[in-house]
Amino acid sequence: MTEPAAVPAAASPASPAGPAGSRLRRLGRLFTADLRPLRNSPSFRRFWLGELVSATGTQVVVTTVLLQIYADTGSNFAVGAVGAVTFVSLVVFGLAGGTIADAADRRVLALLTSSGMMFASAALTLQAVFGAPVWVLFILIGLQASLSALDSPIRRTFAARLLTPDMMPAVGALEGFSMTLALTCGPLLAGLLVSTVGFRAAYAVDVVSYLGLLWATWRLPSMRPEGGGTRAGFASIVDGFRLLWQRPVLLMTFLVDLDAMIFGMPRVLFASMSVAQFHGGPRTTGVLYAAMAVGGTLVAATGGWLSRIRRQGLVVALAIAVWGVAVALFGLAGSLPLAIGLLVIAGAADTVSAVLRITIQQVAAPDAVRGRMAGLFMVSVAAGPSLGDLGHGTFAGFTSPGLAAFVGGAACLVGLAVLIVAVPSFIRYDGLAAVPVEPAVPAVPVEPAVLAESARLEERAL
Numbered sequence: 005m006t007e008p009a010a011v012p013a014a015a016s017p018a019s020p021a022g023p024a025g026s027r028l029r030r031l032g033r034l035f036t037a038d039l040r041p042l043r044n045s046p047s048f049r050r051f052w053l054g055e056l057v058s059a060t061g062t063q064v065v066v067t068t069v070l071l072q073i074y075a076d077t078g079s080n081f082a083v084g085a086v087g088a089v090t091f092v093s094l095v096v097f098g099l100a101g102g103t104i105a106d107a108a109d110r111r112v113l114a115l116l117t118s119s120g121m122m123f124a125s126a127a128l129t130l131q132a133v134f135g136a137p138v139w140v141l142f143i144l145i146g147l148q149a150s151l152s153a154l155d156s157p158i159r160r161t162f163a164a165r166l167l168t169p170d171m172m173p174a175v176g177a178l179e180g181f182s183m184t185l186a187l188t189c190g191p192l193l194a195g196l197l198v199s200t201v202g203f204r205a206a207y208a209v210d211v212v213s214y215l216g217l218l219w220a221t222w223r224l225p226s227m228r229p230e231g232g233g234t235r236a237g238f239a240s241i242v243d244g245f246r247l248l249w250q251r252p253v254l255l256m257t258f259l260v261d262l263d264a265m266i267f268g269m270p271r272v273l274f275a276s277m278s279v280a281q282f283h284g285g286p287r288t289t290g291v292l293y294a295a296m297a298v299g300g301t302l303v304a305a306t307g308g309w310l311s312r313i314r315r316q317g318l319v320v321a322l323a324i325a326v327w328g329v330a331v332a333l334f335g336l337a338g339s340l341p342l343a344i345g346l347l348v349i350a351g352a353a354d355t356v357s358a359v360l361r362i363t364i365q366q367v368a369a370p371d372a373v374r375g376r377m378a379g380l381f382m383v384s385v386a387a388g389p390s391l392g393d394l395g396h397g398t399f400a401g402f403t404s405p406g407l408a409a410f411v412g413g414a415a416c417l418v419g420l421a422v423l424i425v426a427v428p429s430f431i432r433y434d435g436l437a438a439v440p441v442e443p444a445v446p447a448v449p450v451e452p453a454v455l456a457e458s459a460r461l462e463e464r465a466l
Contacts, residue, residue, distance in 0.1 A: 038174035038308040041167055043322035047224055048166045048175075054220035055159070056182040058118075063190020064197070065125060068206040069145050071198050076138050090149045094205025094386040097153035099241055102379020105158040106372060107236040110227035114162075117155035118221060122214035124148040127205040138440060140218025157378035164366045164374060167229060170367045173310040173435075176359035181304035184297055211432070230371040244376030247369075252316060254368050254377070256363040256430040258384050259423055264324045264357065265388030268331045272393040273405040281406050282340045295344045296305075303359075316360045317433035323360075324420050326353040332413025335406045363435060 041050045074083050077323050104113060124147050131140050163175045198205040248255045271293065278288035303310075313319050330350035337343040362381075369377045392412070400408035424431060 009147050009427045011428040025371035038171075038177065038311050040134055040311075041163070041171050041174050041178060048120060048163060050220040050223055051162060051166075051414060052178060052182065054217035055179075056186065057213050058217040059183060060190045060193070061125075062214075063130065063186050064194040064206055065148070065210045066195035068198060068203055069128075069141065071194070072132065072203050073138060073141060074139075082138070085142070086145060087334035089146045089388060091390055093149035095383050097150045098157065098379045098382035100236075100379070100388065101154035101157040101382070102244065102376040103234075103236045103240040104154065105161060105374075105378065106229050106240065107233045107374025108228070109406050110158045110161055110229070110375070111221060111224050114221050114227075115218065115458075116176060117151050117158065117416030118214055118218050120151045121148055121155065122211055122218070124151060125207055125210040125214070129204050129211060130319045132202070132204040132207055145451055153382060156376050156382050160381070161371070161374040161379035162224065162227065162230075164371065166224075169367045170311065172363040173313065173359055174308075175366075176362040177304045177310055177355075179362075180300060180359060184301050184304065187297065229375070234372065241376065244373055244380065247373055248380070251368065252427045253430050254365065254431050256317070256423065256427050257320070258380060260320060260324055260430075261357070261361060262384055262418060263386045263419040263423060264327055264354070264416055265384075266392045266395060267412050267419055268328050269389045270331055270334065270396060270412060271389070272397045273400055273409055276400065276405045277343075277409070280404070281337070282343065284340065288340065291344060292338075296351030296354070297346035299348040299353075300355035302348075305353045310356070310359055314359065315431070315432050316364055316435035317430040320364075321420060321424055323357040323430050324430065325352040326350075326414040327357065327412045328413040328416035330413070331409045331416065335411075335413060345365035352372045360435075364433065367435065368433075370410050 018132060042052060048170050064167055073079075073086060077083075096130050124144055128144050128148075129139070129143065130136075164172065167175065193209070194206050234243070246259060248258070261407050274292040275289045278284045278292060327350050330346045330353065334343055334346040334350070337346060365381065366374070396412055399411065
C-alpha cells in the first residue's frame with residue numbers, strides 16, 4: 005500500500021520556512037531589476053526592445069563615422085569636429101523637438117523622425133559605397149543628429165502614457181540599462197564590422213536596426229498630447245520655461261543635474277590622469293571610462309528598490325552628494341584600484357540620480373508639456389558634460405588634473421547645498437503621493453495587467 009505523499013514543510017502555514025521564504029523573495033525583488041513594465045505591458049515591451057536594437061545601431065554609426073573620418077583625413081581635429089556638429093544639433097533641435105512633441109500625435113511624429121533617421125543612415129551607406137567627399141559625411145551626421153534630437157523628446161513621453169506612475173522608476177532603470185548595453189555593444193560591433201567587411205556594411209546595419217523600432221511604434225495607439233496639443237513655436241518653448249519656474253521641484257531636477265555635470269564630471273581628465281597620476285596609458289584611460297558605466301549597470305540590474313522610494317528628491321540630493329564626494333576623492337587617489345572603485349561609486353550614484361529625476365519629470369509634469377520637458381532634458385544632458393569638459397580642461401591646464409577633479413567635486417557639493425537651501429521643497433517631494441494632473445482628453449488606456457500590478461503594489465504598501 006502506497007503511503008500518501010507528505011505535504012512539503014514550506015506549504016504549511018505553521019512552518020517557519022513560509023514567512024522566511026516570503027521575506028527572502030521580497031528581498032530578492034528588492035535587489036533585482038524591476039521588470040514589471042516589460043512583463044505587464046506588451047506595447048512597452050515591444051517599444052523597449054525596438055529602442056535597444058536601434059540605439060545599438062546608432063552607436064555603430066557614431067563609431068563608424070569617427071573611424072571613417074580619421075581614415076579619410078588622418079586629422080584628429082576633423083574627428084573632434086564631429087562632436088561640435090553633434091552638440092550644436094542636439095542643443096538647437098532638442099528644444100524644437102520638445103515643442104513639436106507637444107503639438108501633434110506623437111506616434112505619427114515618431115514614425116516620421118525614425119523614418120528620416122533610417123534614410124539618413126541609408127545615405128551614409130551610399131556615401132561609403134561611392135566614396136563621397138568628407139564634407140558630405142559631416143552634412144549627413146549633422147542631419148542624423150538633428151533628427152535624433154527631434155525624435156528623442158517625442159519618444160520620452162510614451163512610457164508615462166502606457167504605464168502607471170509607480171512604474172516610472174523601473175522605466176528609468178530599464179532605459180539606463182539599455183543605453184549602457186548600446187554604448188558597450190555598439191562600438192564593439194562597429195570595430196568588428198569595419199575591420200572585416202568595411203564601412204558600408206557598418207552603416208547598413210544601422211539601416212536594418214530601425215525596422216524593429218518602426219514596427220513597435222506602428223503598433224502603439226494614438227499618442228496625441230492631452231488637451232489636444234499646443235502650437236509649436238517659440239511661444240510654446242517660453243511656456244515650458246514658465247511652467248518650470250512655477251514648479252520648483254521640476255526645475256530642480258534640471259538644476260541639480262547641471263550642477264553635478266558642470267562641476268563634477270571629470271571624464272576629460274582621464275587621459276592625462278592615466279599618465280601623470282596612475283602611470284598608465286590608453287588602456288588605463290579605457291578602464292577609467294568603463295568604471296562609471298559599470299557602476300550604472302550595477303544599479304540598473306539591482307534597482308528594484310528604486311520603485312519603493314517615496315522621498316525621491318531627497319535621494320536625488322544624496323546621490324549627487326555621493327557623486328561629488330567620490331569625484332573629489334578620485335582627484336586625490338594615489339592608486340588605480342582606489343580610483344576605479346571611486347568612479348564605480350560615482351557612476352552608481354549618477355544612475356540613481358538620473359532614474360529618480362526622470363521619474364519626477366514624468367510624474368510631476370502634465371502630459372501636455374512632457375515633450376518640452378524631455379527637450380529641455382536633452383539640452384541639459386548635452387550641455388552639462390560639455391561645459392564640464394571645458395571647465396575641467398581649462399582649470400587642469402593652469403593647475404593639475406588631480407586638483408581639477410578635486411575642486412570640481414567640492415564645487416559640486418557647494419552648488420548642491422546652495423540649491424537645496426534655495427528650494428527646500430525638493431528634498432520634501434514625495435514621489436508616491438504625487439498626483440498627475442487630470443487629463444483634458446482621455447488618456448491612452450493602460451493595459452489591464454499594468455493596472456492589476458499597480459493595485460497589488462498599493463495593497464502591499466498599505
